[in-house]
Amino acid sequence: MSSTPLVAVLLAYLVFLFLVAAVAERFGRHLLVPRLRTATYVLTISVYCTAWTFYGSVGLAANRGLEFLTIYLGPALVALMWPTVLRKLVRVAKEQRITTISDFIASRYGKSASLGTLVAALVVCGMIPYIALQLKAVSATFKMMIREDSLLSGFDPALLVAGTLALFGILFGARNLDFTRQQTGLMTAVAVESLVKLIAFLTVGAFVTWGLYDGFGSIFSRIAEHPEWSDLVSLGLPPSASYDRWAAMLLVSMVAVMFLPRQFHVLVVQNPHERDVHTAAWAFPLYLLAINVFVLPIAFAGLLTFSSGAASDSFILALPLNAGAELVAVIVFLGGFSAATAMIVVDSLALSKMISNDIVLPFILRRRHLEEVYWLSLAWTRLGILVVVGLGYLWARLERGQFLLVEMGLLSFIAVTQCAPAVLLGLYWRRGSRKGALWGISLGFALWFYTLIVPALVKEGVLPLSLIEQGPVGIWWLRPTALLGLEGLDPLSHGVFWSLFFNIGAYLVMSLTAPQDADERSQAAAFVGGAVAEPSRTPAILSVPEIERLLHLYVPAKEVDAILRELLGGKAPRELSLPDLLDMRIRLERILAASLGAAAARYIIEDRFTISKREAGQLVESFQAMQRSLRQSEQLLASVVESVDDCIFTTDTEGRVITVNRAGQRLLGLSRGAGPGLSYLDVLDESDRRRVGPAIRRAVAEGRTWGGNVTGLTTSRQRFPAHLGIACVFDAQRRVLGAVGVLRDLTEQVATQQRLIQREKLASLGEMAAAVAHEIRNPLGGIKMATRLLASGEFSGGRIPQEMAQSVVSGIAEIESIIADLLDYARDTRLDSQDYPLGLILAPVVASALAEGETRGVRVTAQGLEEDLVATVDGPRLRQVFANVVKNALEATDRHPEGHVAVRLYQRHSTAVVEVVDNGVGIAPEFRDKVFLPFFTTKPTGTGLGMAIVKKIMDLHGGDIEIESRPGQGTTVRLSIPRATRPAVTGVG
C-alpha cells in the first residue's frame, strides 16, 4: 500500500477524533442521557486495552500460549469486588475531590506533599516506557503498512502522532485545572476509540477465523498437529506460563486495572455517578471477553502461516496484508492506532496532573509565588502533557532492544501495583500511617527496580550478565532473580512476590509502631469512615472576603462568582455562623484540591494564617498578659469565696456538688477535698429533701433562683437551722451550666430570737405582776381604811361599822374576782374539743346580747347563724370568747345615741369567721397593741383580763383575731377559726 493514502486516512481519523471531542464538549451536556453516559463510562474504562492488547496479546499468545489471558481475567475477577471496593473508592475520591492516584495517597496519609511527590515521581518513571511502547507500535505498524519504496518510507508518524495527541490532551483534557469535572469531549473521543478498536479486532478476528480458516475448530485442530505448538493451550509446561507466573500476573492485572494512572482517571476521577460502577462491573469484563475471543485463533493462524513465532506481535496486521485484504489491514491499523492514541492521551493527562500537582507545585509553593499558582499550575499541567509524550517519544527512539511489547507493559503494571497496599489498606484500615505508606512504597519500588528492571537491563546488555548469575560483587544471596536464595520461581513472580512482601510488610510494621499525627487521624477517619476523629487542630476559619480573595487567586475569574454562590449556599455573608464558616473552609479546601491537589490546597489555606515572628511574639505577650489578669481575678474571687462564713458550693446541672468552700466543709463536717460526689440534697434533713427537693430541682431546670429556710444536715447527722439560696449559672447562650448554692447557718440567729422572746415574756410577766399589784392595791386600800376605822372604835354601834364591814367584804370579793380571773388566765388550759356548728355556740350569746342591748338602748343584729359551719372547738370556752367580745362591743356603744352591734357568721376559705362590728368609741391607735395584754383596760370597771383570755383561747384553737378600729367611729373584731371536715354534734355541752 502506498503511504500517502494511509497518511491521509490517519490524518482524517485524527481530525475525526478532534471533531467528536469538540462536538461532545460543546453539546455533550445536553445530549448525554443517563444510559448513554453509562455506556460512555464503560467504554472509557476500556482504555485499559492499549496497543499492547491489540498487538502484544497475539504476540504473547503465539509465544507463551494462554498467559495473555491473565491480563484480562484479572480485571474480570476484580470486577466482582467493584460494587464494594471501587464504589467506596469512588465515593471517597468524590468527597475529597481526588484527581490522581498520587493525590489519593497523599490525601489519605494526612495531605502529605512529600508522599505525593514520591508516588508521582515513581509512577511517572514506571509509565514512560509504557507510553513509548504505544508510540513504537504506531510507527512499527505504519512501517508495515507502506511499501519500502514509497516516497514516505523514511517518515515516522510517531512524532506527528505524539505532537497531535499532546495537543489533543491540552485542548480537551487540560482545559481546566479542575480534573474532577466531566471532561466530556475527551471522554467521548476515548469511548469512540474503544468502539473502533473493538470493531477492528472483531473484524480481523472474523476475517482470519472464517475467511482464512474454517472456524475455531479447524485452527485449533491444525495447531494440535504441531507438537512444538500444542503445549501453547496448556499451562505449567514450557513455553507456557508456570502456575506461579499465572497467579502473579492475575494479581498484578487486578491491581493495574484500577490503579494505572489512566485507569484511575477514567474509573474513579471521571466516574459520572457512583451507581454506574455496577454496570461497569459486568459490561467491562464483557468487553474484555469480546476483544479476546479471537486472540488465540489469530495467533495460531499466524504461527501456521508464517511458521515461526518471530515478529508475532504483528501477526494481526501481517495476516490480512499477506492475504491481500488491504481494507481489513487498514481497519486493523486504525484499531491499533486508536488503542494507542486513547492510552497516550489519557495517560499523559493523568501523569501531567501528577507532575504539576505533586512534583512542581510543592516547589512553587515553597517559593511562595502564591499569586501565580493558578496559571503556573495550569501551564505546568499542559507542559506536563508535552513532557510525558515527549519523554515517551524519546524512549521509543532510543530503545532498540529486543523486548517484547508485553514485557514492557508488565513491568509498568508491577510498578503501579506498589501503590495498591497503601490505597486499599488505607481505605479499610484506620491505623495505616504516612510512615507506613512511605516505607512500603519506597521499598516496593526499590525491590521492583532490583528484581525486575535490573534483569531487563542485563538482557538489554546494559549491565553485565554476571550480575544475575553471581550476584553483585559475587554476593550470591543478592542475585536479582533469586533474592535471598529464593529460587524456582520465574523472574516475574519472583519480583512481584518480593516487592509486595517488603511493601506490605513495611507498611504494616511502620503503621503498627509509628503513631499517627492529628492530620493523619482525621484523614484516615474521612477515608475509612466511622467516628470522626477529634478535631486535629484549632480549625482555621476564613472570612468571606478572604475566601473570595483566595478564589480570585486560584480559580478562573469567570467561575469565581458561581463557586462563591455554591459555597454560601444561599446565605448572606452576614448570616453565616462560625460552623458555617468552618464548613465553607473545608469545602473551599476541597474545591482547591480538585485543581491543585490535597496537599497544596491544605498549604494554601493554612498559609492564610502564617504570621511574622514579631507578630507571633506580640500575640504570645498579649496572651500571657490576658492569662495573668485572668489568674488574678480568679484568685481574688477564690479568696472571697473562701473568706465568707457561709457555705458556698457549686453544682452541675444534675445537682452534683463540684466545689465547696472551706466554710462549707467546716459547716458540713466534710473532710478536705470531699464534697464532689455529694448532691445538694445531701446537705438537707430527710423531711426537707421531700419538702423542698422537687422545688429546687424545678427551679434549676427552669433557670430560676430558689431560697428558703431549711434544716441542714452535717455528715455526722447533726441538724441545724439554715437558709438555703440556689442560683443558676449560665453560659453566653443562657444555657444552664449548673448552680451556686449558699447555705447560711442560722443556729446563732435562732438562739438569739428565742432569747428575745423569753425576755419579752419575762417583761410582760413583770408588767402583769405590776398590773395585778395595782389592781389589788385599790380594794386593799379600801379594806385597810375600813378596818383601821373599825379598829379605832370611834363608830361603835349604829350603821357605820356595818357599812365599813360591808366595804371590807366587797373589797375582798373584788380581790377574789381578780385572782379568779388571773388563775383562769394563767392556768394551763386544756381544750375539750368536739365538732360543733359555730352557729349553735353563737346563738345563746346573741340572745343574751339582745336582752342586754334592750336595756342599754343598743340595737343588736345577727346574721348567718344558720350557716352550716363546723369547727373542732371547746364549745363552752369558745362561747366565753364570743360573749367577751360582744360584751366589749356593747360597752363601747353604751352611750351612743344610735348604738349598733352587728354579729355575723360566715365562711372565708377554710376558716369560719365570727365578725362583731360596733359603732362605738373605738380604740386609740396607741392602745391597739396592748388590747391583749392582761390587766390592760380603758374601762372604769373590769379586770382587763377579758381580751387576754380571748386571745389565749383563740390561740389554743389555732384561730386568729383581727381588730380594725377608728376612734369615735367603731371597732370591727374578726375571729377566724379553722373549719372541721367531719360532721358536727348537735348540742353544746
Added chain:
Amino acid sequence: MRVRDLLPACFLVFTALLIWPLLTIANRPALIAGVPALVLYLFAVWAVIVAVLALAAHVGGGEDRP
C-alpha cells in the same frame, strides 16, 4: 440476602477456580467441540463472572437504579 452481598464470596470462589490447583483439572490435552479444554474452561468461567455481575447489577441493588 441481596446478590450483591454475595459478590465478595464469589470473588474468592472464582479466584480459586482460576489458579492452581483447581486449574489443573481443566489443564489437559483434550479438544471439546474443537476447542482445547482449558481454553473453553477459562472462557466459560469468564462468561459466568459476567453473568453473575450482570445479575447483581440488575436485581442486587434495587435502591440504586435510576
